[in-house]
Amino acid sequence: MSKTPVKVAVTGAAGQIGYSLLFRIASGALFGPDTPVELRLLEITPALGALEGVVMELDDCAFPTLAGVEIGDDANTIFDGANLALLVGARPRTKGMERGDLLEANGAIFTGQGKALNDNAADDIRIGVTGNPANTNALIAMTNAPDIPRERFSALTRLDHNRAISQLAAKTGASVTDITKMTIWGNHSATQYPDIFHAEIAGKNAAEVVGDQSWIENDFIPTVAKRGAAIIEARGSSSAASAASATIDAARDWLTGSKKDDWVSMAVVSDGSYGVPEGLISSFPVTTSGGSWEIVQGLEIDDFSRTKIDASTAELAEERDAVKELGLI
Ligand SMILES: NC(=O)C1=CN([C@@H]2O[C@H](COP(=O)(O)OP(=O)(O)OC[C@H]3O[C@@H](n4cnc5c(N)ncnc54)[C@H](O)[C@@H]3O)[C@@H](O)[C@H]2O)C=CC1
Numbered sequence: 001m002s003k004t005p006v007k008v009a010v011t012g013a014a015g016q017i018g019y020s021l022l023f024r025i026a027s028g029a030l031f032g033p034d035t036p037v038e039l040r041l042l043e044i045t046p047a048l049g050a051l052e053g054v055v056m057e058l059d060d061c062a063f064p065t066l067a068g069v070e071i072g073d074d075a076n077t078i079f080d081g082a083n084l085a086l087l088v089g090a091r092p093r094t095k096g097m098e099r100g101d102l103l104e105a106n107g108a109i110f111t112g113q114g115k116a117l118n119d120n121a122a123d124d125i126r127i128g129v130t131g132n133p134a135n136t137n138a139l140i141a142m143t144n145a146p147d148i149p150r151e152r153f154s155a156l157t158r159l160d161h162n163r164a165i166s167q168l169a170a171k172t173g174a175s176v177t178d179i180t181k182m183t184i185w186g187n188h189s190a191t192q193y194p195d196i197f198h199a200e201i202a203g204k205n206a207a208e209v210v211g212d213q214s215w216i217e218n219d220f221i222p223t224v225a226k227r228g229a230a231i232i233e234a235r236g237s238s239s240a241a242s243a244a245s246a247t248i249d250a251a252r253d254w255l256t257g258s259k260k261d262d263w264v265s266m267a268v269v270s271d272g273s274y275g276v277p278e279g280l281i282s283s284f285p286v287t288t289s290g291g292s293w294e295i296v297q298g299l300e301i302d303d304f305s306r307t308k309i310d311a312s313t314a315e316l317a318e319e320r321d322a323v324k325e326l327g328l329i
């Protein structure tokens, strides 16, 4: 293992997601056992003490793939030379809050971080945004990083994608590995549209296998879309280990490629495909390869799906207008 380490920057590293995410990255879950990783961890100043404790634990794991750790509260320093930036740091919502409530509180973080990435990251930088409201935070960071190609930014809807696969597997008795071509459209919010009309279970159309439109509309879609709130209700704090796992899945597939005859859901900048307004960061079915993605084309969208996609992208347009109003983009 003599390769140059991949520099992975993680923000909000002392938070709950960070506590799961860092150990998985350090142990090779993202780049495999033969690629050393340097972690570059950003936190706000008051959390640096706690972050030092996390670094002590990372040291204590003696991970063969962990080549070094740098911590700090200055984004310019931490993003210096980063090849991958996972922007997790943001205030999570608590009971009773909707994601919209976080727009102002968290949006401001992403202007500064977008600029710092623009000025300091490596030329091959890829940026994944997990911190909520993830799509609009990614839009803010992208807009504030004019020198970084727009397709290098994505927001996390892989957790929703994984949740949708899990729910469909439970309903049909299929194994999660039999389920392919799941799609999350739109915003990582309660308006998202988990779509099984193009999904397959062991090669058969998933909606036909289920054969129950009422379950799709009244059970599956709301369960997936409101899963984050259900976890907050049950746990008293928002999903963390599953969010970290999805953050890894998303980055790994982006960099190493999606599986043959399958696709993944990623929120990426719209080129107008499927009527999603150009420039919004919206979730699509995408295939990936070597750090690039392509929106899957040619899927038939019926009236039911059209209405759902339009509702979620209308919410994204409203969020974009709100952050424009706040001067963040
Ligand atoms: N997209 C998705 O699927 C999911 C997103 N999330 C979101 O991820 C974010 C993080 O969640 P948790 O780790 O549970 O929250 P947390 O509150 O445990 O940790 C957040 C950390 O971010 C840090 N932070 C705040 N401002 C920062 C800044 N300017 N720079 C660097 N670090 C900063 C805080 O000090 C804190 O340690 C939240 O916005 C949450 O809503 C959570 C679950 C799923």
Ligand SMILES: O=C([O-])CC(=O)C(=O)O
Residues within 6 Å of the ligand: 092, 093, 132, 159, 227, 228, 229, 231, 238, 239
């Ligand atoms: O719902 C929340 O606030 C946390 C989150 O994004 C999720 O679990 O999907």
